[in-house]
Amino acid sequence: MSNEVLAPLLTDFDHKLVAIRRHLHQHPELSHEEIQTTASIRAWLQEADIRIADFPLKTGIIAEVGGKNEGPIIALRADIDALPIQEETGLPYASLSPGKMHACGHDFHTAAILGAAFLLKQQENVLKGTIRFIFQPAEEKAQGAEQVIRSGALEGVRAIFGMHNKPDLPVGTIGIKSGPLMAAADGFVIEIEGLGTHAAVPEAGIDPIVTGAHIITALQSIVSRNISSLQSAVISVTRIHSGTAWNVIPDKAILDGTLRTFEEGVRSQVIARFGQVVDGVAAAFGTKATVRWIKGPPSVSNDGELAEVATQAANQAGLTVITPKPSPAGEDFAFYQKSVPGVFVFMGTDGPQEWHHPAFDSDERALPISAKYFAGLAEHALQQLGANITKKAAE
Known part of the structure; x- marks a missing residue:
């Protein structure tokens, strides 16, 4: 009606x-x-x-x-x-x-x-x-x-x-x-620094896009392997920005997203583990990554x-x-x-x-x-x- x-x-x-x-x-x-x-x-x-x-x-x-x-x-x-x-x-x-x-x-x-x-x-x-x-x-x-x-x-x-x-x-x-x-709502920005090169010779550079792809996958393990099944957390990568041409591997990639949690202890745990995962994956691929948190309401x-x-x-x-x-x-x-x-x-x-x-x-x-x-x-x-x-x- x-x-x-x-x-x-x-x-x-x-x-x-x-x-x-x-x-x-x-x-x-x-x-x-x-x-x-x-x-x-x-x-x-x-x-x-x-x-x-x-x-x-x-x-x-x-x-x-x-x-x-x-x-x-x-x-x-x-x-x-x-x-x-x-x-x-x-x-x-x-x-x-x-x-x-x-x-x-x-x-x-x-x-x-x-x-x-x-x-x-x-x-x-x-x-x-x-x-x-x-x-x-x-x-x-x-x-x-x-x-x-x-x-x-x-x-x-x-x-x-x-x-x-x-x-x-x-x-x-x-x-x-x-x-x-309702959940605590935090945002994040990950900046990955690599080394640009021609797309036909990737070995001459360090690809930040590949690093970003592995970071996205690895972040999902935080909830599944670090947070109790009796607790709750969500990590979502919602934006990927990198490159300006189809035949160029860029210097930098940027990932944006959000973290949602209901308990302050879980919130702190995820944020700490988040930094470890990003640093570890970035180092494994020879890149450098920084994380900036946009703290939202608890x-x-x-x-x-x-x-x-x-x-x-x-x-x-x-x-x-x-x-x-x-x-x-x-x-x-x-x-x-x-x-x-x-x-x-x-x-x-x-x-x-x-x-x-x-x-x-x-x-x-x-x-x-x-x-x-x-x-x-x-x-x-x-x-x-x-x-x-x-x-x-x-x-």
Whole structure:
């Protein structure tokens, strides 16, 4: 059933969230460029009389509801940036910016958390603490969360919650689990230096392409022969660049790729072994190789007690709760979890394609479901954390 057919079933609140999401979808902005997106979010917050918090961010915005009663501060986070992808959905509200698209659903996340803010604003006088809303830039470059942390926006925060839409889960389903949920995502660049020569006389040079081919094969042995079958790691070489002519053996070859892991110990082990393998193979072929790592976010790993709080809120909201399979995709929400306990959930959106696909879309029925869930989760978390504080004070 299409979103257009579903439209008559929506309430005024639902229509508002849909309109916000479609506006954002039509006007995507890339990481660090979310100027108009930030301005739009600010306008919607101000229209709802939600106070804007004063944290120094070039793009992105922080807002708060509550604080009229004593209690903890918790944060709800949404990411706001888009991807450099040409949209192929054919939707009437498709991107108006060529080569830019909300192909990961950050427009959905933003609209849903705005909806939670609108709902919580109505309950502001009775909230047992403060809800801080983080509309974060530059998630796709894995840089925005660290910018938010440097701004001071996590100061005083006792817990943080976030979500990612999940196209392969039906609307009304939520994936919640404690422990690792999404992978640490690191990139690598291997530069191999050989000695160029005519392709007809390879013995006069040192072929970096042959070295690169053997490095690619040898790297696969790291996971199969160094990592336990009970653990997980993925090494993928995704780009090979070398040479300029069909009859010339070049001086240099460059290999790019990514490493995905869920445990910090495995991550360190693979990186160490990676360097040994590259150095050894390069030396065996008489070449020299260097490895440059592009450190990405660590693994998203959910706090067990807060995962239970999130599950209780989901049950109260009537959602179907499942234990999701961990995703090898990366998420810079992990940086927040290095500073404060947090939980990241997968919200079912029943989409036609996976993340980062030109035809990606989300079922808009999930918007009000998500907004109401996070509003309820925020209230429940304040009550639980406040009760824990009181209990510990009494002890």
